[in-house]
Amino acid sequence: MITLDINGQKVQTDAEPDTPLLWVLRDHLGMTGSKFGCGKALCGACTVHIDGNATRSCVLPVSAVASSKITTIEAVGESKVGKAVQDAWIAEDVPQCGYCQSGQIMSATALLATNKKPTDADIDAAMSGNVCRCATYVRIRAAIKRAAGSLTT
Amino acid sequence: MSAIEQDAAVHATRRDVLKGGAVLTVAMWLPAAGAQANATDATKAGTFVPNAFVRIDQDSTVTVLSKHVEMGQGAYTGLATIVAEELDADWNQIRVEGAPADAKLYNNLAFGPFQGTGGSTAIANSYEQLKKAGATARAMLVTAAANRWSVPASEITIASGVVQHKSGKSARFGELVADAAKLPVPTEVKPKDPSAYNRIGKSAPRVDSKAKSTGKATFTQDFKLPGMLTAVVAHAPRFGGKVKSFDASKAKEIKGVKAVVAFETPARAGVAVVATDFWAAKKGRDALTVEWDESNAFKQSTDEMLKEYRELSQQPGDIAKQEGDVEKAFASAARTFEATYEFPYLAHAAMEPMNCVVQLGQGSCEVWNGEQFQTADQMNIAKLLGIAPKDVKINQLYAGGSFGRRANPLSDYLVETVAIAKAMGTTDPVKLVWTREDDMQAGYYRPMYVHWLKAGVDAQGKIVAWQHRIVGQSITRGTFFDNKSKIDFTSVEGAQNLPYHIPNLQVELHTTEPKVPVLWWRSVGSTHTAFSTECFLDDIARATRQDPYALRRSLLEKHPRHLAVLDLVAEKSGWKKKRAADEIYGLALHESFNSVVGQVAKLKKTPNGPKLVSVVCAVDCGIAVNPNIIAMQMESGIGYGLSAALMGAVTLKEGRVEQSNFDDYPVLRINEMPAVETHIVPSKSKPTGVGEPGTPVIAPALANALAQIDGKPTRSLPLAGQGVKLA
Numbered sequence: 001m002i003t004l005d006i007n008g009q010k011v012q013t014d015a016e017p018d019t020p021l022l023w024v025l026r027d028h029l030g031m032t033g034s035k036f037g038c039g040k041a042l043c044g045a046c047t048v049h050i051d052g053n054a055t056r057s058c059v060l061p062v063s064a065v066a067s068s069k070i071t072t073i074e075a076v077g078e079s080k081v082g083k084a085v086q087d088a089w090i091a092e093d094v095p096q097c098g099y100c101q102s103g104q105i106m107s108a109t110a111l112l113a114t115n116k117k118p119t120d121a122d123i124d125a126a127m128s129g130n131v132c133r134c135a136t137y138v139r140i141r142a143a144i145k146r147a148a149g150s151l152t153t
Numbered sequence: 154m155s156a157i158e159q160d161a162a163v164h165a166t167r168r169d170v171l172k173g174g175a176v177l178t179v180a181m182w183l184p185a186a187g188a189q190a191n192a193t194d195a196t197k198a199g200t201f202v203p204n205a206f207v208r209i210d211q212d213s214t215v216t217v218l219s220k221h222v223e224m225g226q227g228a229y230t231g232l233a234t235i236v237a238e239e240l241d242a243d244w245n246q247i248r249v250e251g252a253p254a255d256a257k258l259y260n261n262l263a264f265g266p267f268q269g270t271g272g273s274t275a276i277a278n279s280y281e282q283l284k285k286a287g288a289t290a291r292a293m294l295v296t297a298a299a300n301r302w303s304v305p306a307s308e309i310t311i312a313s314g315v316v317q318h319k320s321g322k323s324a325r326f327g328e329l330v331a332d333a334a335k336l337p338v339p340t341e342v343k344p345k346d347p348s349a350y351n352r353i354g355k356s357a358p359r360v361d362s363k364a365k366s367t368g369k370a371t372f373t374q375d376f377k378l379p380g381m382l383t384a385v386v387a388h389a390p391r392f393g394g395k396v397k398s399f400d401a402s403k404a405k406e407i408k409g410v411k412a413v414v415a416f417e418t419p420a421r422a423g424v425a426v427v428a429t430d431f432w433a434a435k436k437g438r439d440a441l442t443v444e445w446d447e448s449n450a451f452k453q454s455t456d457e458m459l460k461e462y463r464e465l466s467q468q469p470g471d472i473a474k475q476e477g478d479v480e481k482a483f484a485s486a487a488r489t490f491e492a493t494y495e496f497p498y499l500a501h502a503a504m505e506p507m508n509c510v511v512q513l514g515q516g517s518c519e520v521w522n523g524e525q526f527q528t529a530d531q532m533n534i535a536k537l538l539g540i541a542p543k544d545v546k547i548n549q550l551y552a553g554g555s556f557g558r559r560a561n562p563l564s565d566y567l568v569e570t571v572a573i574a575k576a577m578g579t580t581d582p583v584k585l586v587w588t589r590e591d592d593m594q595a596g597y598y599r600p601m602y603v604h605w606l607k608a609g610v611d612a613q614g615k616i617v618a619w620q621h622r623i624v625g626q627s628i629t630r631g632t633f634f635d636n637k638s639k640i641d642f643t644s645v646e647g648a649q650n651l652p653y654h655i656p657n658l659q660v661e662l663h664t665t666e667p668k669v670p671v672l673w674w675r676s677v678g679s680t681h682t683a684f685s686t687e688c689f690l691d692d693i694a695r696a697t698r699q700d701p702y703a704l705r706r707s708l709l710e711k712h713p714r715h716l717a718v719l720d721l722v723a724e725k726s727g728w729k730k731k732r733a734a735d736e737i738y739g740l741a742l743h744e745s746f747n748s749v750v751g752q753v754a755k756l757k758k759t760p761n762g763p764k765l766v767s768v769v770c771a772v773d774c775g776i777a778v779n780p781n782i783i784a785m786q787m788e789s790g791i792g793y794g795l796s797a798a799l800m801g802a803v804t805l806k807e808g809r810v811e812q813s814n815f816d817d818y819p820v821l822r823i824n825e826m827p828a829v830e831t832h833i834v835p836s837k838s839k840p841t842g843v844g845e846p847g848t849p850v851i852a853p854a855l856a857n858a859l860a861q862i863d864g865k866p867t868r869s870l871p872l873a874g875q876g877v878k879l880a
Contacts, residue, residue: 015432016408016432016433019432020432023430023431023432026375026431027383027430027431027432028430030377032368032371032374032375032377033367033369035372035374035504035505035553036374036431036506036586037504037506037589038589038814039588039589039814040589040814040815040816042814042815042816043504043589043815045504073367073368077367086366086367089362090358090362090363090366093358093359093362093781094362094366095225095359095362095365095366096785096789097223097224097225097503097504097505097551097552097553097554097555098225098361098364098365098366098370098372098553099372099374099503099504099505099553099554100504100553101365101366102368105366124823124824127822127823128822128823128824130823131504131815131820131822132504132792132823133502133503133504133554133556133793133796133820134225134504134554134789134792134793135788135789135791135792135793135795135796135821135826136785136788136789136792137792137821137822137823137826138788138826138828138829139785139788140823141823141826
């Protein structure tokens, strides 16, 4: 048994220690907001926060995060920044197919948590690990700026 | 802004829907169904399933049943917009639910007796149908109110979901549902004239934004049933390969692995490891040893195929279009030009790798899927199981992208899931999960093509002859879409219907038949024909020192829609204004799926090479049902098309696909995305497609800009293969 701290709650899992956190979340704990896209940390659909940092959960063995604070899309809206990002995502109508958007929102929230007024270059640097095949990038950029604006006013 | 949530509702089945209390279900029979609508029967659970698109509950929620999949293109929102318009509903009371598979009720009117989504037809084929559905519901609510209030129906109005009379009486829809449900369905209703629209043409927010911004939207990948097992597969590494033998002993040692079975479908063969969860199944798959029978497998490399295609491009092909006499015109032309263009195989690479959940029953099968091709999928699954298509029940879930991939005439991944469950002999639900590598290497690519073009101009630079020869696979040959003629329209669309007035025009086709599975890929034939035609035209413009915009204008006299789009994109991009020395503009114009799109790619020279700063896009898609969705689709099409133009290529080495994931099949990322502005040509014509038409225009617009920098035209895609990289 491994005990995890997910979204402020202690949860236990009997998953094998080498199981990536993504599959523990999805298959063992029923938290399906974080998505499987590539399995190699190339697309960012699986992004969660590990101690506040945007991290790809598809290549992260669950045994490595037993002492970490894990936040997922299911609870990111409980933080002020996460809520602002989600509201901005809805206001800008960012999602199309939507499959990558949990990961996009997790990356954007991690960015805004440490950088209140990101430049375009900052956004590129923080978000270029997240692929969107619908290419919603124009609106992702706009939503990050909208969220930044709402957090500073 | 309040978007309307549509999340786990996709779990609701049609049966559940009809179980609820007093519900007004609007029956919308199509003439072909040859039956009479009866809303009263429709409310009796399980007795009558009408062709229903609209349901109104006692809480005034208006549910629009979408016969089309929501795969990102905004169909749920667009279709709901039409119903909300006719009902004068408040946008907040609208929700959308995926309709079940039933071609009698939910066929795509553009496809005939076939339910499915594709060809950018969702709004186009549903527009009149949903206008009538909404207008019928409205008429019944109005009659119910008129009866209750003893006033003439003509004095009743609806605004923002409230039915009202000048006497001050008013009711929300829910209050009228019980009465309305008892009324006969009117045989004739009068949908609104477009001049009366107050919602269509305005930008309502998407119905799915909230669910998709909170992780609550249910995709197939997220769908779970009690006792469900997960299958991960080893596919034959070459197309046409079969399983000779396999050793499952190591796979079976892995905790959670329940079964290892070989399967063979019309699409491919493989071995599946089925386990309690994905990770166990994947470890089991990785521990398999499989010996493949490759005696009939495809072993060519794309390099060799390309050589063959190039040779074929120099020989006459089957005639797809012939006007005038190109040979004669070339002989008398002042100058002639020739060019060869090469296009690689492309993967769809939807964000959600293909997957499917099935549960076999006694003489039946239930499927959960981001479902794009209901009728084909029912037929193909039924055939495998030896049951009737109607006994294949398909539940619609959100699709994490498709771009054509899920509309497969062989239903490849669905049939694969069923074959695995069948091989296991289980009635437990089984979810097939492809890894990204499985998805990328399983075939069904945009075909590889070579185009050869020749044009002749007179002494004034006027184009007098145009010959266009296309070499590549047919997408429809051998499928039930096969028109049995030598010309597969999907191979030549965009070339065969070249809008430019050229007196001598000939389009030819060589259909090749390598055993590489191919499929439509967002904008289909136009993915290559838009590039070769629009780039070749710019070549001629450069060589004859004509402005690309002026040259196009001179050839479009008979195409007012094209002209209007061209003029709009020129105006909005400032085409005629003087540009700074470091600003380079490229123009392209193309019609696909009955919509015309023009784009200007704006490049800026930087020390690190040219940077694609922005794209100005103009579109004529008829009446703009939801301009917000149209703009989104133009942005999306541009990004998707740009990704392929810059870096998309699937190659084969001795039959093996060389790409496997986003490291060796790179895709567009945020730092590579230009700004996009979309302008819509005002129109009173019926709506046409928007999901695809934005896609094929960006590559030629970009290439036409790049060619101005050094005079070197792009003749082969992707640009990365030509050593071109944008800043």
